[in-house]
Amino acid sequence: MEILSSIVGIVAEHTVVPIGRQASYLIFYKGNFSMLVVHVKDLEAAKERITHLVEEEKRNGRKIETDVMNWLEKVDGVIEKANLLQKDHRRANARCLAWSFPNLILRHQLSWKATKIVKDVNEVQEKGKFDRIGYLPTLDGEASSSSSSSTRGGEIYETRESLKENIMNALAHHNSCNIGVYGLGGVGKTTLVREIAEISKQQKLFDAVVTTHVTKDPEIKTIQGEIADLLDDIWTILDLEKVGIPFGNEHNGCKLLMTSRNQDVLLQMDVPKDLTFKVELMSENETWSLFQFMAGDVIKDSNLKGVAIQVAKKCEGLPLVVVAVARALKDKRDVQSWKDALRRLQSGHHTIFSALELSYDSLESDEMRDVFLLFALFPSQMVDYFLKVAMGLDILKHVNSVDDARNRLYSIIHSLEATCLLEVKASGSIQMHDFVRDFSISIARRDKLVFLRKQSDEEWPTKDFLTRCTQVVLDSCVYELPQMIDCPYIKFFCLSSKKNRSLKVPDDFFEGMASLRVLDFTYLNLSSLPTSFRFLTDLQTLCLNFCILENMVEIEALQNLVILCLRGSSMTNLPREIRQLTQLRMLDLSDSGIEVIPPNIISSLTKLEELYMGNTFVNWGDANSTVQNKNASIVELQKLPNLTNLELQIRKTWMLPRDLQTVFEKLERYKIAIGDVWEWWNSKRGLSTKWRRISVAETSPRPK
DSSP: OHHHHHHHHHHHHHOSSTTOHHHHHHHTHHHHHHHHHHHHHHHHHHHHHHHHHHHHHHHTTOEEOHHHHHHHHHHHHHHHHHHHHHTOGGGGGTSOBTTBOOOHHHHHHHHHHHHHHHHHHHHHHHTOOOSOSEEOOOOTTOOOGGGSOEEETTEEEHHHHHHHHHHHHHHHSTTOOEEEEEOOTTSSHHHHHHHHHHHHHHTTOSSOOOOOEEOSSOOHHHHHHHOSSOOEEESSOOOHHHHTOOOGGGOTTOOEEEEESOHHHHHHTTOOGGGEEEOOOOOHHHHHHHHHHHHGGGGGOHHHHHHHHHHHHTTTTOHHHHHHHHHHHTTOOSHHHHHHHHHHHHHOSSHHHHHHHHHHHTSSOHHHHHHHHHHHTSTTOBHHHHHHHHHHTTOSOSOOSHHHHHHHHHHHHHHHHHTTSOEEOTTSBEEOOHHHHHHHHHHHHHHSOEEEEOSTTSOOOOHHHHTTOSEEEEESOOSOOOSOOOOTTOOEEEEEOTTOTTOOOOTTTTTTOTTOOEEEEESOEEEEOOGGGGGOTTOOEEEEETOEEEEOGGGGGOTTOOEEEOTTOBOSBOOGGGGGOTTOOEEEOTTOOOOBOOTTSGGGOTTOOEEEOTTOOOOOOOTTOSSOOSSOOGGGGGGOTTOOEEEEEEOOGGGSOSOHHHHHTTOSEEEEEESSOSOOOOOOOSSSGGGGOOEEEOOOOOOO
């Protein structure tokens, strides 16, 4: 290890970037091979899932798409390369053993190969997302696939195909700019537009195709970040010039395809009436075809078919309802369950809500139902936020670590996706259909006594309701808080004050919330934390994101805090009181203004499992100095035996300890940037394997 330390020292003295790509291969040898094992397992799991789908398609008489077969072949090749490297007998000479020193050149080569194969694994896995796996082969005399009807599971939907063809013709016409699609909620507008977007990509009609969601209260920056050529699902008139979208004669190459429930909204968005296309309800035959496909083999039971046809008819031609009901009944083989479903659909005041309640009740556990209701409260939030909240509320059962909780949450999300109640975007945000969200919020209000305030003119609930409610969510619509609210059973309080950064939180505000487990303050100016924090002894999760923070003395009272998130907050010094939070398992300081961390704070958090400091430039002390530093040094991370996940930014080479391997070798996932980094790479932690990648950033000097 002394020789390796010397090499690191030489690198540090003679390079601008102390641990660039080359030195990292030596230091992170063990981590790179651990990373290889993790990612190969992920790829093998993805391969297994696709293989199961392929087998199912073959059993149904379908042919497999060529790109799917090519992908499986590439997967086998990459996995074989990884296995050969892991079994390479030369690895014995590259390890650090007590009685011998490793062959550094060989260690470098093997580590480099491991990193290269991980990159190949990730690239292959990213390409393993298919719109469909198989297709029904055409019969002799039938038209080619390019002119065949729309299919879902091989079934034909003539009306949708005709509409799709008309929209594609409008997109291809050189004079068209704005095109609109309208129809009832749940009728399938978004699905239709996604199919058109995919065809446009395949036919290379445009350089780029992007979708975005325009809500009742549009978030301009979010829209600007997602938009290129295609707008999807518009609730209200949008100022195109404000979000920077070329329109009209300004840019003839830009086409806007918009969906709305209201044709008038499209007309006010300058869509010509002859370029507005209505999506009609599905016919009875189309409805039954889709229902059979979604319900599966259970529909073939002669005892069920009669009632199943009646259930399908009650879906009233709305694909959203058909899918929700069919998925809920897919594994029900007793006629009583089907008759009960029919009764509920017949007696329901609103077909869609009745169908969604049936689907909701069919979820396999209260744990899954609680997670589903939580998602509805925060449109488009990232998965990592829900992890913090779900852990704090103790929704996730039988988990022993943060990583266990994350895996359990991912599993629940995948199950909810399978029921078509939600979807996860590539960015890692949770998306729900508007009807699904409205339904979920109504259930949360009814069953969980949730108070959700979205408009400033909404009245506060009665004192009686507050004494019973369990969750309060105030969404950027509060201009004054009461001195105190009496909520003895409240578990979750969330307040975003983006529209009123000067909002004051009274000192006694939390005195009546002794049962609070999760507190989320966003965009607040907190000159000091309320003194009533001392009553929050059960608090598990505290999020103070994008806040201006000064005096945080009261935080020391939160002795049972497990998760502390100060992402994007403005503060220079990490408060010394945080060292009292000895139960912390996750600390998130990403994108914050923290520059100074006093010694012995980080090292006192011995239960810490995950530490995130990406894009946070801390003035670390000299880890190799024998003199007491004013600031904490990176070597304090050695005193965190449970640390597995780390994101870290390191400014200067002298901040690094010589024996880097002992600091970082136990980590399972990390992102580390060293040097004068002027841009932190994308660190969104969604469901993708990229979040789990062990990587070292190649850094570069600040551009002049």
